[in-house]
Amino acid sequence: MKFYDCLTAPSPRRVRMFINEKKLKIETINLDLRKSEQMEKWFSDINPRNTVPTFVTREGNILFHSLSICIYLEEVFEEINLLGKTAEEKGIIINSINDIESNLFSAIADCLRNSSKAMENRAITGPDNFEQIPELAERGRARVKSYFNVLENHLSEKSFMCIDRFTAADIWAFVAVDFTRAIKEPIPNELGALKFWYSEISKRDSAELNL
Amino acid sequence: MKFYDCLTAPSPRRVRMFINEKKLKIETINLDLRKSEQMEKWFSDINPRNTVPTFVTREGNILFHSLSICIYLEEVFEEINLLGKTAEEKGIIINSINDIESNLFSAIADCLRNSSKAMENRAITGPDNFEQIPELAERGRARVKSYFNVLENHLSEKSFMCIDRFTAADIWAFVAVDFTRAIKEPIPNELGALKFWYSEISKRDSAELNL
16 A cells, blocks of 8 residues: 655645554655645656545555545554444544535635635646636635534534544544634634634644645 | 435435435435525524435434435445445545545536526525625636546446446436536537446436436
């Protein structure tokens, strides 16, 4: 197995945290996205979509979305369950993950990729170039603020995102919430439950993001 | 179990097709989104996010993303496997699903929700209102055209999206490709493999979308 990672990007960070939480040792190659290494030919030959994370499975299949990589790893390495043991647990953990990706993470990415100087013409990941849309950056920021409240309600009576223990949903939520640093949108002080959960999860984080 | 469906929306259609392919009988309630039934109080009380699909599990948990619902159903009803039997199969099927959602389906939704008259002020699903961004509609259309080529390459040597049989990845891809009718962006004639796969999958479709 081989994991193509990047220390400055949030999506591969989920996989890195997942691997660390499961105490796995996987061969890891770091790409420098600031030098556009993901666009180089040797990497296009592995993943023509030019995105990280990229993961090569035992049988040589290529996975390039963090959820599919984590589901694969959970199937191969059952110890330290992070994606649920029962149908009910699996359902609510995946539901949280889907929700964070489509309503929080995508909003942060919309904001960052459509406003950052470094991402001019790179508003969408992958081989094609797309121009930035400034209104989309604003809309993304508004959606982030709104989703902070969703998380606050969700965490107000819980220690973890889904069930009574740390799961992949906490990884997804933590990586997204922490990534709001990139758009300078901190958790509002009045959201005490979200702030407390964030500081608790920070303590176990072994997969830092270099911004 | 209870499934809140809608015959005019693509996301619940995936669940409907999944249920039909697995030959399950699940109590189903249809919502009329054109009458904004998803915003009514009785439904907010079930799913405060006001989205379909919404699914109530055996233990009363609420799932509101099509992938989490299908993963739950596959765990409860093992017969007629649609999400993979081995780690390798699961990995590549989920990877396809993630990819179609983030690179094709979201592009179609961007295009439709940011251009349709009926969706003025409703550019994002859920309880908050967001104004349309016309440039995002254009960008969505460009991404759809680009992804048609990804699918064509992918299907040029295969009968199905992932492995040698029909899986949930075919459901996700079919529902997305068929949904391009809503933005009047047909499959280009020269993409023979994609057109052939689409017509083959159409034959087994028992979960029509009323546009």
